[in-house]
Amino acid sequence: MEKRLYMNEDADLGLLMDKTVAVVGYGTQGTSQGLNMRDSGLKVIVGADKDTEEWQRAKEDGFKVVSIKEAAKEAQVFNLQVPDMAYRLADTYNEIIKPEHDKGDLICLSSAFNFYYGHIDPPKGVDAIVAAPKSPGSAVRKEYEKGNGVPGLLAIHQDATGEAWKRGLAICKAVGFTRVGVQETNIEEETITDLLGEHCAWGAITALLRTVYEVMVEEGYDQNVAFYEAINESKLTTDLIYKFGIAGMLKRISVTAAYGAVTVGPKIIDSEVKERIRKALFDIKNGEFDKDWKADYDSGYKRFSKILKDIEDSQAEVVGNGIRRKMGVLKKDDFEVKNI
Numbered sequence: 001m002e003k004r005l006y007m008n009e010d011a012d013l014g015l016l017m018d019k020t021v022a023v024v025g026y027g028t029q030g031t032s033q034g035l036n037m038r039d040s041g042l043k044v045i046v047g048a049d050k051d052t053e054e055w056q057r058a059k060e061d062g063f064k065v066v067s068i069k070e071a072a073k074e075a076q077v078f079n080l081q082v083p084d085m086a087y088r089l090a091d092t093y094n095e096i097i098k099p100e101h102d103k104g105d106l107i108c109l110s111s112a113f114n115f116y117y118g119h120i121d122p123p124k125g126v127d128a129i130v131a132a133p134k135s136p137g138s139a140v141r142k143e144y145e146k147g148n149g150v151p152g153l154l155a156i157h158q159d160a161t162g163e164a165w166k167r168g169l170a171i172c173k174a175v176g177f178t179r180v181g182v183q184e185t186n187i188e189e190e191t192i193t194d195l196l197g198e199h200c201a202w203g204a205i206t207a208l209l210r211t212v213y214e215v216m217v218e219e220g221y222d223q224n225v226a227f228y229e230a231i232n233e234s235k236l237t238t239d240l241i242y243k244f245g246i247a248g249m250l251k252r253i254s255v256t257a258a259y260g261a262v263t264v265g266p267k268i269i270d271s272e273v274k275e276r277i278r279k280a281l282f283d284i285k286n287g288e289f290d291k292d293w294k295a296d297y298d299s300g301y302k303r304f305s306k307i308l309k310d311i312e313d314s315q316a317e318v319v320g321n322g323i324r325r326k327m328g329v330l331k332k333d334d335f336e337v338k339n340i
Helices: 028-039 053-060 068-074 087-100 137-145 164-175 187-218 223-252 255-268 271-285 288-298 302-312 315-327
Strands: 020-024 043-047 064-066 077-080 106-109 127-133 152-158 182-184
Touching: 020 028, 020 068, 028 043, 028 053, 028 077, 028 137, 028 164, 043 053, 043 068, 053 064, 064 068, 068 087, 077 087, 077 164, 087 106, 087 288, 106 164, 127 164, 127 187, 152 164, 152 187, 187 223, 187 271, 187 315, 223 255, 223 315, 271 288, 288 302
Parallel strands: 020 043, 020 077, 043 064, 077 106, 106 127, 152 182
Antiparallel strands: 127 152
């Protein structure tokens, strides 16, 4: 049976109006969701480490900012947004917030990762949910300010009060998800599909764009021209897909471009690639990815940091950032949020 889509009229903000919501972690998602919830009328505080960039930005945005331990004592609802959304979040919750819980508290994550792999195990008297935005944090805020929203997923990990679902919908409404639709899901489904989409869709797209760029430059073509053709135009193409679908995009580009795309593309993304994607799904489901990622986290992100630095220093990024600045796409007031 197809799962239901929930809208504004299905959610009651009144369920949270007498609560204090603590946003713990003030990265892109924490910033956007915190501002949206406050603008929706909820009482929101921010829990952060003192004298950090997060603390200062939250203060500048007008929030009451307290230590995470103080937030754990003061709040009844916890929107956990520690930026890397992985093991640091679990450590923060288990060591600081969990010991301060009262019966009937609610914890909300933007990813089911820590629930699925058992890194977070809330007390029996606490509701635990996942309200997952299907967009980057910046879009969560920008669309809300326009009067729109971004889609969301809602899953229940633990229903201690009997009202976890209703309270989850209230959070989704406060953040803006119910303006366009909240899709019912479960913890396993959210974890597997979220990670597989990130690993194989985002991962393959970014690797593919860089590789096409590198081939063009290696064959002697101008690096700026290669950037426009291999990377910059991808934004325009994905915008068309977002609005019109894949077939709609193909109908709106040149016939030559569309013919090349549908005949050459499947030679690159073939049946062997599909099986590698299936293997990636199984590695997520059986915990192999979690094991690998935890090992790198415990090492201080040695592997991840090196890969990220190599990408950052690559010609495609250096050339692209120069062009983005000239085009005005990359602005001086764009704040950077470090995820490690």
